[in-house]
Amino acid sequence: MKKSAIVLFSGGLDSTTVLAIAEDQGFDVYAMSFDYKQRNRFEISTTKKIAASKQIKEHRIVDIDLRAFGGSSLTSDTEVEKNRSFDEIGTGIPATYVPVRNTIFLTYALAWAEVLEISDIFIGVNALDGSGYPDCRPEYIAAYQNMANLATKRGTEGKSISIHTPLLMLGKNEIIAEGLRLGVDYSETNTCYDPSDSAVACGTCDSCLLRQRGFHQLGIEDPISYQQRLTKK
Amino acid sequence: MKKSAIVLFSGGLDSTTVLAIAEDQGFDVYAMSFDYKQRNRFEISTTKKIAASKQIKEHRIVDIDLRAFGGSSLTSDTEVEKNRSFDEIGTGIPATYVPVRNTIFLTYALAWAEVLEISDIFIGVNALDGSGYPDCRPEYIAAYQNMANLATKRGTEGKSISIHTPLLMLGKNEIIAEGLRLGVDYSETNTCYDPSDSAVACGTCDSCLLRQRGFHQLGIEDPISYQQRLTKK
Numbered sequence: 001m002k003k004s005a006i007v008l009f010s011g012g013l014d015s016t017t018v019l020a021i022a023e024d025q026g027f028d029v030y031a032m033s034f035d036y037k038q039r040n041r042f043e044i045s046t047t048k049k050i051a052a053s054k055q056i057k058e059h060r061i062v063d064i065d066l067r068a069f070g071g072s073s074l075t076s077d078t079e080v081e082k083n084r085s086f087d088e089i090g091t092g093i094p095a096t097y098v099p100v101r102n103t104i105f106l107t108y109a110l111a112w113a114e115v116l117e118i119s120d121i122f123i124g125v126n127a128l129d130g131s132g133y134p135d136c137r138p139e140y141i142a143a144y145q146n147m148a149n150l151a152t153k154r155g156t157e158g159k160s161i162s163i164h165t166p167l168l169m170l171g172k173n174e175i176i177a178e179g180l181r182l183g184v185d186y187s188e189t190n191t192c193y194d195p196s197d198s199a200v201a202c203g204t205c206d207s208c209l210l211r212q213r214g215f216h217q218l219g220i221e222d223p224i225s226y227q228q229r230l231t232k233k
Numbered sequence: 234m235k236k237s238a239i240v241l242f243s244g245g246l247d248s249t250t251v252l253a254i255a256e257d258q259g260f261d262v263y264a265m266s267f268d269y270k271q272r273n274r275f276e277i278s279t280t281k282k283i284a285a286s287k288q289i290k291e292h293r294i295v296d297i298d299l300r301a302f303g304g305s306s307l308t309s310d311t312e313v314e315k316n317r318s319f320d321e322i323g324t325g326i327p328a329t330y331v332p333v334r335n336t337i338f339l340t341y342a343l344a345w346a347e348v349l350e351i352s353d354i355f356i357g358v359n360a361l362d363g364s365g366y367p368d369c370r371p372e373y374i375a376a377y378q379n380m381a382n383l384a385t386k387r388g389t390e391g392k393s394i395s396i397h398t399p400l401l402m403l404g405k406n407e408i409i410a411e412g413l414r415l416g417v418d419y420s421e422t423n424t425c426y427d428p429s430d431s432a433v434a435c436g437t438c439d440s441c442l443l444r445q446r447g448f449h450q451l452g453i454e455d456p457i458s459y460q461q462r463l464t465k466k
Contacts, residue, residue: 099347
């Protein structure tokens with residue numbers, strides 16, 4: 001029997017690659033996405049479109065209202081930082097940090113895993129080429145996994161929960177290379193923190209900048225449109 | 234300046250006592266309750282009534298749909314166990330276990346703490362006289378606190394998050410004695426997993442049984458009404 005895994009899935013470059021990696025490792029995939037009133041209102045429709053093109057077991061979209069807490073430019077009307085240099089990105093915690101977001105996402109996945117009797121959860125966090133969020137670091141993931149095993153019936157019964165982070169120590173270019181090897185169609189993915197009303201990526205938020213640099217480094221053209229393309233190296 | 238704390242608050246005997254303990258320790262209290270479509274539909278109104286009678290800074294009720302996952306008699310139409318012996322209660326994990334519930338509750342509190350810049354979170358978990366849930370054990374709480382400090386901006390900046398569990402190693406009788414010392418009015422609290430349509434506690438679910446035994450052991454009458462009172466010792 002094939003093993004099953006839950007994949008946290010936002011329709012962005014990273015989590016779409018993770019979904020392909022989980023499939024490639026032989027897992028039946030249960031995908032979980034979150035409607036958290038994020039600034040990018042196209043994220044959910046992107047996840048539905050990509051999920052529909054895959055052989056996944058189930059795609060569940062959970063409504064959670066992180067705007068109730070505020071504290072982030074992704075869930076409030078605060079400005080998203082634009083046109084930061086790559087030296088700035090990754091130093092300090094930016095305004096796009098959503099308090100405790102990965103812990104909330106992992107915890108909903110953990111609840112679903114407990115009910116489905118699944119031990120494997122995949123999340124596309126990235127420490128190396130990321131935005132300096134505390135909940136993207138290896139020590140955080142290790143602590144979460146340890147907690148998860150103590151929190152659950154499943155963990156208590158010795159069926160250990162594993163939090164898989166295949167992108168954790170990869171550069172964005174390495175992530176894209178791996179995805180292309182696995183046949184990921186990046187033209188469908190939606191990475192931008194702050195797209196236009198017609199869903200075109202801004203090209204200047206941290207997430208768009210890191211993505212474009214990744215494609216640049218591989219010498220491959222990024223297949224999505226941008227309002228403003230990266231020119232700096 | 235007074236320190237502030239978030240108190241997870243269900244309007245039950247335990248968390249109402251915890252709220253009084255946090256106030257007694259000199260904290261300004263932000264109370265957080267959850268409408269998770271629980272079987273006890275009176276829980277939210279009870280929290281509002283008790284919170285209104287206290288000098289708390291804010292009472293926030295978060296809507297989350299744990300029924301989406303199922304897996305518990307508290308969030309589905311599965312029967313709640315009734316009339317179990319005290320030997321049975323606390324051995325194994327009962328049908329009332331809600332997958333990962335305390336992790337979800339603590340994580341919402343953690344998100345609110347991060348936004349409010351608060352380091353102290355109180356939760357009324359109880360390992361000694363509890364129902365055998367994995368997420369009520371001291372090792373779970375320690376692991377959660379460790380994870381929380383790695384997950385947050387606050388933790389990363391060295392303003393350590395503390396998860397306070399003042400009831401962790403107390404018997405129900407000791408909890409009640411402490412609450413009475415602090416002036417808690419237990420006639421307002423709502424403990425039952427499965428009350429009647431007119432909000433009367435069943436008297437026979439694990440939660441009602443443990444509560445009644447606590448009052449018995451103190452030789453004090455429990456001020457709430459029951460459909461069926463505990464007769465066994």
